[in-house]
Amino acid sequence: MSSAYQAKTKRSKRLFERAQKVFAGGVNHNARFYEPYPIFVTRAQRQHIWDEDGKRYTDYWMGHLALILGHSPKVVTDALAVQIEKGTHFGMGSRLSVEFGEEIQRTVPCAEAMRLCNTGAEATMYLVRLARAFTGKRVVVKMTGGWHGYNTELNKGVNRPFDKTESAGILEEEQEHVRSVRFNDLAGAEAEVKRARRDVAAIFLEPVLGAGGCIPADKDYLKGLRELADREGTLLAFDEIITGFRLALGGAQEWYGVKPDLATFGKVAGGGLPLGLVAGRKEILSLADPSRKEGFVSIGGGTFSENPLTMTAGLATVRHLRRHRATLYPILENLGRTVREGVDRAFAEGGVEAHTTGLGSLFQTHFGANPRSAEDVAAEDRRRTKDYALFLMSAGVFVLPGHLGGVSSEHSFSDIRKLIGLSAKFSGSIKHS
Ligand SMILES: Cc1ncc(COP(=O)(O)O)c(C=O)c1O
Structure with missing residues (x-):
């Protein structure tokens, strides 16, 4: 060949x-x-x-x-051509970013509030930080084969033999509180959560295992994980960077009818320009409010977050998807x-x-x-x-x-x-x- x-x-x-x-x-x-x-x-x-x-x-x-x-797509390139004339990078918020956020809020079931950044890896990093701060717990239970970007902590258990770090240069301590369990195996997840003795901040998974083989979760499995999270006082979090705006307008959470506490998005929502997004329950995202005096979670974006080109492409794409x-x-x-x-x-x-x-x-x-x-x-x-x-x-x-x-x-x-x-x-x- x-x-x-x-x-x-x-x-x-x-x-x-x-x-x-x-x-x-x-x-x-x-x-x-x-x-x-x-x-x-x-x-x-x-x-x-x-x-x-x-x-x-x-x-x-x-x-x-x-x-x-x-x-x-023309709906995106026409909008970008107009925006390029008005400015490619503001370094401040704009009507575009507010309208983009409102569009996401309107379409994604769990998105009571959100924060924008530039890549999926960044969004998953922020998700873990928020989950730990909100619950006061440390462990993240992810799936073997689960890929969440080049995020230091979650770069573990992605490829065979599934029980090791994916990269030299990452310290064991940095991944100490990340555990991987088999996808579509509810009993395995239950056992791991029990083993962590009420120290699980989040069960975090892609509803369709992406880089791990394009494998959809069973409906009962996701429902079972939702119940497990509620029973054990941990958060359920979805990585919807592939499934978001793709399986349905409201992502896998709409398609499966299972609402997570937190979720990450990127890819489709950026309309072809770089985007990361962490969304979820308002009480969790409110921890990242910089006017907060206590328990503040510093989660970024960054220099290019809510840049007007991504906002334009994302808004044109998500609006088009909603209308059609x-x-x-x-x-x-x-x-x-x-x-x-x-x-x-x-x-x-x-x-x-x-x-x-x-x-x-x-x-x-x-x-x-x-x-x-x-x-x-x-x-x-x-x-x-x-x-x-x-x-x-x-x-x-x-x-x-x-x-x-x-x-x-x-x-x-x-x-x-x-x-x-x-x-x-x-x-x-x-x-x-
Ligand atoms: C499920 C999932 N999460 C996170 C990421 C990381 O996103 P990014 O490549 O934008 O950092 C990817 C990228 O392929 C992904 O498929």
């Missing part, structure tokens, strides 16, 4: 060699590196990206799943289901064991048994996953090897038929290899 990919991406290879001389490993996000080398993108429009060699791809990575309306929610979400769901069912059918007909997991517009194809946790995903045939991704890329379909994908409102059934057809072809190539 690698030779066909390399034959079509020669300029990306040359640029990667230059990138290696300036960036650690040639990339600026670990997920963007894959073997033999990643493509470099020159432009992006609707459901397409173009690489250095001029090759067009149907994109299912969609800017780390930030782009639910496709690349550069009745048609848009069923379309996304239908496209996503067609991918999941069609790809699985293509592999089943080829006699290859594969399962495409996901929910709504999200999907990821796994080679092996149908996974319910990151531990199951770790047992898969990784080589085949990588070969499949390179095969798709060589044929003009971009998926990031080993990562989940998503459709946007710009994808068509014809795009999906191509993906399914290529999956059938790949399945045939396995048989004959």
